[in-house]
Amino acid sequence: MTTIYQNFLNSRIANKKLLAILLDPDKIDWNTIVTLIDKIKESPATHIFIGGSQVENNCITELILKIKENSVLPILLFPGNPSQISSEADGILFLSLLSGRNPDYLIEHQVNAVPILKQTNLEIISTGYLLIESGTKTAVERVSNTKPLDRDNSNYVLQTAQAGEMLGNKLIYLEAGSGAKQAVPLEMIQLVAQNIKIPLLVGGGITDLQGIQNAYQAGADLVVIGTAFENNSDFFNQNT
Ligand code: 1GP
Numbered sequence: 001m002t003t004i005y006q007n008f009l010n011s012r013i014a015n016k017k018l019l020a021i022l023l024d025p026d027k028i029d030w031n032t033i034v035t036l037i038d039k040i041k042e043s044p045a046t047h048i049f050i051g052g053s054q055v056e057n058n059c060i061t062e063l064i065l066k067i068k069e070n071s072v073l074p075i076l077l078f079p080g081n082p083s084q085i086s087s088e089a090d091g092i093l094f095l096s097l098l099s100g101r102n103p104d105y106l107i108e109h110q111v112n113a114v115p116i117l118k119q120t121n122l123e124i125i126s127t128g129y130l131l132i133e134s135g136t137k138t139a140v141e142r143v144s145n146t147k148p149l150d151r152d153n154s155n156y157v158l159q160t161a162q163a164g165e166m167l168g169n170k171l172i173y174l175e176a177g178s179g180a181k182q183a184v185p186l187e188m189i190q191l192v193a194q195n196i197k198i199p200l201l202v203g204g205g206i207t208d209l210q211g212i213q214n215a216y217q218a219g220a221d222l223v224v225i226g227t228a229f230e231n232n233s234d235f236f237n238q239n240t
Helices: 004-013 030-042 060-070 103-117 139-144 154-166 186-195 209-218 227-231
Strands: 018-023 047-050 075-077 091-097 123-131 171-175 200-203 222-225
Touching: 004 123, 018 200, 018 227, 030 060, 047 060, 060 075, 091 103, 091 171, 123 139, 123 154, 154 171, 154 186, 171 186, 186 200, 186 209, 209 222, 222 227
Parallel strands: 018 047, 018 222, 047 075, 075 091, 091 123, 123 171, 171 200, 200 222
Antiparallel strands: none
């Protein structure tokens, strides 16, 4: 069976762009969940990510099971901490917040997650996670208590991404933060994409279809859309 990560690599070689819809379990309206899943099925999404900086409702497993009843898309956990791990998902972005200097988000949560992960068959995909300054304080910045990287210093962002690659991460994720005012700068995406060999994920603050295309053209292998789809489940049906 092709693993999720192998599919990322194959897509990169074939220049097939990927799209993840991010669902925050706290923001799910359970009355319309089946319609929401239908909208995801009609959309160009290739993956579903589940998680958030902080999730209060303990309904991640329930949400995954509901999605699985209605969709075959791979489901990846995108957790803010180990309490968001569910063995019902297909895999997990095992994130290390490389942009910050908070040991909890660099290694402590990961260590604490191990006994939980050992009880699951989740595909574990180590991901260097870089928060980029986006004009406003986002939840990731608040919850992790770290500073994002300067959006005007692409060279340092690249250096951080390359350190992540050298450490053995399988993916790099450039994150502006959910609901960010400004998405990751395109020239930054381009610089990083051209200088790492592992797949590049980009998300945060992308609010229209052109923004997705721009990120792809700059070199993103996968774009993550959360808020725009949350606010409008017809987001992918609009004309650019
Ligand atoms: C957040 O990158 C994701 O972690 C998605 O961000 O909600 O702004 O689309 P948005």
